[in-house]
Amino acid sequence: MELFDQLHAWHWFVLAVVLFALELMAATGFLIGIGLAALVLAVVVLVLPDVSWDWQLLGFGLLSVALTVGYKVFFRQVNDATDNPLLNDRAAQLIGRTFVLDADLDATGAEMIGDTRWSLRCAGRINRGTRVRIVNTEGMVLVVEADS
Numbered sequence: 001m002e003l004f005d006q007l008h009a010w011h012w013f014v015l016a017v018v019l020f021a022l023e024l025m026a027a028t029g030f031l032i033g034i035g036l037a038a039l040v041l042a043v044v045v046l047v048l049p050d051v052s053w054d055w056q057l058l059g060f061g062l063l064s065v066a067l068t069v070g071y072k073v074f075f076r077q078v079n080d081a082t083d084n085p086l087l088n089d090r091a092a093q094l095i096g097r098t099f100v101l102d103a104d105l106d107a108t109g110a111e112m113i114g115d116t117r118w119s120l121r122c123a124g125r126i127n128r129g130t131r132v133r134i135v136n137t138e139g140m141v142l143v144v145e146a147d148s
Contacts (some may be wrong), residue, residue, distance in 0.1 A: 007053045012042035012060075029075065033068030040067075090116070091137040098133045098147050101126060105144070118142050 019035035041060050045051055051059075086092045099113060105126040110119050119141045126132060126146055136143040 007045065007056050009042045009046040009049070012038045012045060012056075016042060029071060030068065033066075033071045034064045036067045036071075037063035091118075091140050091142060094118075094134045094142060095137065096134065098131055100131050101128050104128050105132075113142075120144050 016035050016038035019031045019038060023029075023031035023035060037060055040063055041056060044059070045056060094113065097113075099111070102111060103109065105111075105120055105122055107124065108119070108121050110117055112118075120143075121138065121141050122132070122144050126144070131147040132144040133147040134142050135145050
């Protein structure tokens with residue numbers, strides 16, 4: 001069985017294609033580095049066909065780790081870059097908004113803002129009917145003060 005005595009370039013190429021196809025379905029980014037390692041090894045074995053299978057597997061393992069870590073480090077900054085950093089932070093989106101209190105607020109309370117009931121916190125007492133401004137957030141609690 002000469003087929004399994006030596007790993008050929010086409011073995012690595014098929015593995016790379018399978019890994020890239022799985023990555024398309026998973027979309028995690030984890031298999032990209034491993035697929036690239038298989039592709040690099042396919043080229044290496046194509047150029048140097050006498051490399052033994054044990055050295056090929058060692059190279060594949062080392063390249064997989066190096067390229068996966070390299071991918072995560074390089075693309076993390078690309079993936080984290082956004083033109084709307086508050087997209088998933090609903091509380092932070094409300095900072096600066098003003099509204100009129102429907103009930104007295106004595107250090108803590110709650111108020112409907114839009115379609116959500118928010119917990120409120122303030123420094124002292126604010127009476128019903130006072131226009132307040134959201135100045136900060138503490139988790140999902142909105143910090144308000146009387147609008148001047």
